[in-house]
Amino acid sequence: xxAQSGSTGQEAHVTFxxxxxxxxxxxxxxxxxxxxxRRGEFLTLLGPSGSGKTTCLMxxxxxxxxxxxxxRVGGTVINKVPPHRRxxxxxxxxxxxxxxxxxxxxxxxxxxxxxxxxxxxDAKVKRALAMVRLEAFGNRYPQQLSGGQQQRIxxxxxxxxxPELVLMDEPLGALDKQLRExxxxxxxxxxxxxxxxxxxxxHDQGEALTMSDRIAVFDRGEIQQIDSAECLYEEPANAFxxxxxxxxxxxxxxxxxxxxxxxxxxxxxxxxxxxxxxDVGAVGSSAVVSVRPERIVLNGASAGCENRxxxxxxxxxxxxxxVRVQLDLGNQSSLMVKAPxxxxxxxxxxxxxxxxxxxxxxxxxxxxxxSA
Amino acid sequence: MTATTLTASxxxxxxxxxxxxxxxxxxxxxxxxxxxxxxxxxxxxxxxLLTFLWPIGAxxxxxxxxxxxxxxxxxxxxxxxxxxxxxxxxxxxxxVFVKEMEGARGSTELASAAKRLNTEMTGYRxxxxxxxxxxxLPDGSNLQEGLAAIDPRWSEPRTWQVMASxxxxxxxxxxxxxxxxxxxxxxxxxxxxxxxxIYLDVLGRTFWMxxxxxLCCLVLGFPLAYLLTSLPTRSSNxxxxxxxxxxxxxxLVRVAxxxxxxxxxxxxxxxxxxxxxxxxxxxxxxxxxxxxxxMTHILLPFMILPLYSVMKGISPIYLxxxxxxxxxxxxxxxxxxxxxxLPGVFAGSLLVFILSMGYYIxxxxxxxxxxxxxxxxxxxxxxxxxxxxxxAALSTVLLGATLLLYVVYSRYAGQGRNAAKxx
Numbered sequence: 001x002x003a004q005s006g007s008t009g010q011e012a013h014v015t016f017x018x019x020x021x022x023x024x025x026x027x028x029x030x031x032x033x034x035x036x037x038r039r040g041e042f043l044t045l046l047g048p049s050g051s052g053k054t055t056c057l058m059x060x061x062x063x064x065x066x067x068x069x070x071x072r073v074g075g076t077v078i079n080k081v082p083p084h085r086r087x088x089x090x091x092x093x094x095x096x097x098x099x100x101x102x103x104x105x106x107x108x109x110x111x112x113x114x115x116x117x118x119x120x121x122d123a124k125v126k127r128a129l130a131m132v133r134l135e136a137f138g139n140r141y142p143q144q145l146s147g148g149q150q151q152r153i154x155x156x157x158x159x160x161x162x163p164e165l166v167l168m169d170e171p172l173g174a175l176d177k178q179l180r181e182x183x184x185x186x187x188x189x190x191x192x193x194x195x196x197x198x199x200x201x202x203h204d205q206g207e208a209l210t211m212s213d214r215i216a217v218f219d220r221g222e223i224q225q226i227d228s229a230e231c232l233y234e235e236p237a238n239a240f241x242x243x244x245x246x247x248x249x250x251x252x253x254x255x256x257x258x259x260x261x262x263x264x265x266x267x268x269x270x271x272x273x274x275x276x277x278x279d280v281g282a283v284g285s286s287a288v289v290s291v292r293p294e295r296i297v298l299n300g301a302s303a304g305c306e307n308r309x310x311x312x313x314x315x316x317x318x319x320x321x322x323v324r325v326q327l328d329l330g331n332q333s334s335l336m337v338k339a340p341x342x343x344x345x346x347x348x349x350x351x352x353x354x355x356x357x358x359x360x361x362x363x364x365x366x367x368x369x370x371s372a
Numbered sequence: 373m374t375a376t377t378l379t380a381s382x383x384x385x386x387x388x389x390x391x392x393x394x395x396x397x398x399x400x401x402x403x404x405x406x407x408x409x410x411x412x413x414x415x416x417x418x419x420x421l422l423t424f425l426w427p428i429g430a431x432x433x434x435x436x437x438x439x440x441x442x443x444x445x446x447x448x449x450x451x452x453x454x455x456x457x458x459x460x461x462x463x464x465x466x467x468v469f470v471k472e473m474e475g476a477r478g479s480t481e482l483a484s485a486a487k488r489l490n491t492e493m494t495g496y497r498x499x500x501x502x503x504x505x506x507x508x509l510p511d512g513s514n515l516q517e518g519l520a521a522i523d524p525r526w527s528e529p530r531t532w533q534v535m536a537s538x539x540x541x542x543x544x545x546x547x548x549x550x551x552x553x554x555x556x557x558x559x560x561x562x563x564x565x566x567x568x569x570i571y572l573d574v575l576g577r578t579f580w581m582x583x584x585x586x587l588c589c590l591v592l593g594f595p596l597a598y599l600l601t602s603l604p605t606r607s608s609n610x611x612x613x614x615x616x617x618x619x620x621x622x623x624l625v626r627v628a629x630x631x632x633x634x635x636x637x638x639x640x641x642x643x644x645x646x647x648x649x650x651x652x653x654x655x656x657x658x659x660x661x662x663x664x665x666x667m668t669h670i671l672l673p674f675m676i677l678p679l680y681s682v683m684k685g686i687s688p689i690y691l692x693x694x695x696x697x698x699x700x701x702x703x704x705x706x707x708x709x710x711x712x713x714l715p716g717v718f719a720g721s722l723l724v725f726i727l728s729m730g731y732y733i734x735x736x737x738x739x740x741x742x743x744x745x746x747x748x749x750x751x752x753x754x755x756x757x758x759x760x761x762x763x764a765a766l767s768t769v770l771l772g773a774t775l776l777l778y779v780v781y782s783r784y785a786g787q788g789r790n791a792a793k794x795x
Binding site for chain 1: 687689690692693694695696697698699700701703704707708711712
């Protein structure tokens with residue numbers, strides 16, 4: 001629909017420079033936002049509610065004005081441009097399809113506002129309906145459509161006037177799980193075929209991991225980390241990201257020594273573990289070590305690991321493709337392990353002693369999250 | 373064949389209940405519940421029937437009721453029933469008339485019959501009274517000549533035609549009069565002469581004034597209702613109380629305060645003069661302007677409440693969506709928000725319009741003679757001239773006009789609802 005700008009380029013499409021936003025003059029909803037959105041990429045803003053991700057989107061759409069800082073789209077500062085002149089497509093949380101217009105009228109709306117010739121409008125509406133495979137539904141009213149169909153129409157309406165930038169504010173939140181997963185793939189494919197920039201807001205990390213080229217993790221009005229899904233998961237930059245994305249086992253400790261990438265952490269139990277230094281302070285400062293449950297190895301496989309513990313099996317939960325093993329390390333600390341069914345010896349039983357190994361490369365040492 | 377036989381014998385073997393259609397079984401199961409519900413609404417239904425439907429029905433019947441001549445001269449009315457209306461009535465009918473007049477002389481029934489006849493033909497009242505006084509006729513005299521001797525009008529067919537038509541149990545006289553029409557001597561419906569025609573004018577005035585008040589309420593009420601929905605709850609609650617405050621004050625008090633405010637030495641005129649905007653006091657009350665001001669004020673809540681309830685349900689996100697699609701703010705409001713408020717606009721307008729149609733006290737106290745609406749004349753006929761027929765006829769016309777309006781509205785609203793349901 002829009003000019004094909006090829007695959008994700010490195011050229012900046014949208015830049016936020018030192019943007020701040022406060023509603024009451026006391027607390028900053030957005031603290032200090034510096035963000036570069038590349039042309040043609042699918043960027044997801046992910047974070048818990050109240051983290052400032054939606055405010056950030058609304059500032060880009062023009063419904064909120066930054067308290068300070070600058071937002072540029074394609075090099076032009078748009079702080080003072082009203083929303084209707086920004087030419088940015090937007091999909092709202094509850095779709096916001098106009099209930100008094102049919103589906104086709106909804107799609108015509110942005111085009112007739114732009115005073116396009118009638119023949120062009122008809123052609124574009126038809127193409128947009130075909131794009132979301134709802135050609136037969138033009139004469140229905142939005143309320144006559146199912147949630148998934150309304151969602152697709154909202155998407156078509158945001159795209160029909162060929163914006164270069166499309167914003168989506170938790171558009172899949174109202175759908176059931178199965179439909180949501182289907183729509184995720186559909187939106188992703190749409191993005192791939194159109195090549196325009198998508199900015200997507202969600203608090204659902206599965207959604208973010210599925211769809212995005214890059215994910216910006218928000219917390220307390222700041223971007224904690226912006227990276228590809230794989231990097232976020234495997235190499236979280238700080239303890240918040242490690243805790244927010246996926247599951248992890250974390251332990252408090254103190255930094256004992258540091259040698260380049262490698263470091264040693266003393267746990268409260270007195271044990272010293274070898275870890276990778278990702279984001280730690282000076283020697284002697286407190287640190288958090290974190291490991292993904294699927295990176296922990298059990299029994300014989302743990303032979304070559306830098307960090308080995310003996311533990312006791314506390315609980316086994318069968319999950320079909322894997323078993324979640326809850327281990328008791330003593331000193332009231334426990335460890336959760338995800339063991340694939342195929343690699344698990346069947347004799348595992350509760351109360352059974354077991355050897356556990358954590359490879360140092362997967363045990364990441366991070367600075368603890370500052371308390372609020 | 374075997375299968376059929378089997379089914380039949382099965383059905384016969386099954387308990388009788390099972391063979392009943394599903395619908396009947398459902399009705400039986402629900403019967404107790406239905407009776408209970410009916411019993412619960414019965415007191416209200418009886419109350420409405422006795423205090424609302426029956427009196428209204430009785431009043432409406434008054435607009436076509438014609439009891440006076442039948443009450444005063446029943447035998448004559450019956451005798452004239454068989455007369456074909458050509459020339460003079462047969463001698464037998466004249467005899468009945470003369471005999472009945474003799475008997476009824478001085479009775480109140482005859483007086484009211486004479487009064488009723490007088491409304492159809494001027495001078496009939498004195499004719500009846502004079503004739504009653506001059507009876508009986510001398511023995512053996514010709515009835516026709518004798519009556520003509522008392523008054524020559526008795527030899528005119530028109531006199532008898534009027535009595536025959538007034539002797540019918542029902543009449544269209546009042547309804548036609550309420551629409552400025554009458555039945556002429558030939559039985560054709562004709563428009564009243566210009567100096568007698570007033571009710572169509574009054575009806576038109578009633579419509580026009582109601583329309584102006586409705587539009588004023590809409591123009592003032594729409595922005596206020598929108599403000600109510602967009603303010604934070606605390607301030608909108610306070611504002612809502614201010615909107616409803618007039619509801620808790622007597623209408624007479626409100627009308628009286630408008631007189632105080634708007635009269636030539638009143639607050640408004642004093643303020644305008646003090647500001648140097650006017651030299652002479654403006655005539656703000658006892659004319660149409662005063663009626664418009666006061667009626668708009670009194671009826672405004674009836675516009676605001678339906679508008680507010682509809683606007684409350686419209687998400688502000690639609691306006692954002694319209695703007696994100698490239699529509700400027702005002703156009704977004706007009707194209708996306710306003711159409712969604714239409715059910716409220718229609719409901720509020722209908723309510724205000726119908727209420728204004730029946731307004732009596734405000735125009736009566738704040739208006740001049742040119743501002744009196746249909747209900748003033750209804751009150752005039754009930755309270756002052758005790759002409760129930762005319763009062764009932766005007767009420768019927770007003771009720772009919774209102775119902776017609778409501779039918780038009782509900783057809784529109786029904787379409788809207790169907791469209792909404794279809795959505």
